[in-house]
Amino acid sequence: MPNGFRPTGGGVSSMARAPRLCARCNSIATRAGYCDAHRPVPFAGARERWAARRPSNWQTLRRWAIKRAGGRCEFESCDRGGTDVDHIHPVAEHGLWDLDNLQLLCKPHHRVKIQQEAQSGRQRARGRRAA
Template sequence: MCSLPRASKLCARCNKPATGGSYCNTHRPKPFAGARERWKANRPGNWETLRLRVIRRAGGLCEVKDCTEPGAEVDHINPVAEQGRWGLDNLQLLCKTHNQAKAQEEARRGRERTRKLRNTR
């Protein structure tokens, strides 16, 4: 039996050879492209009012116990990806350090959820 070489996959946009996936290097989507725009589209219309109320409530300081750093980010206590709501009671003001640590932990949980979903298919 003679096996013929497999034809290379072509880019979905320009028909040049694809270098992994469906696109060539020129047309490959960037990771997280459009994530900020999707987040903005999903936030409520009164987001700026909620944000200012959280900052005022916290007095401009990080709301983590014993932290005296200025708050930099309004963050969901229970993330939207984990069925958190956009209400005032689910928002907190965090300094950059605490926000980054929380974001890393949430990303780890997200990777675990994705891994579990893949394993159940």
């Protein structure tokens, strides 16, 4: 090569990348396009949004569901004590906020059900994007 020039990495320059800037204040972004001061907090306000959507008689419905189940998990062949009142058909899938759509589950079975619902939600979302 003339003048001692040697290309590095197949001729690609080894210049440093310019830092990304915060989408709100133009300071250096640390993660996800925001600086530490402006980075969104995951799930911020989720509990309040959920509470605003539930009916005013939610606590009564919850107590009735626990009483109907006798305090036991309603998952088939489970004999643990129930801790979580859950919708049989999720509200996100047009389930209703009534006693017939509520069940009492133990923590492990509630976690399994939530994971299954999340997976089906992701599959629905993929189907909507593909269409």
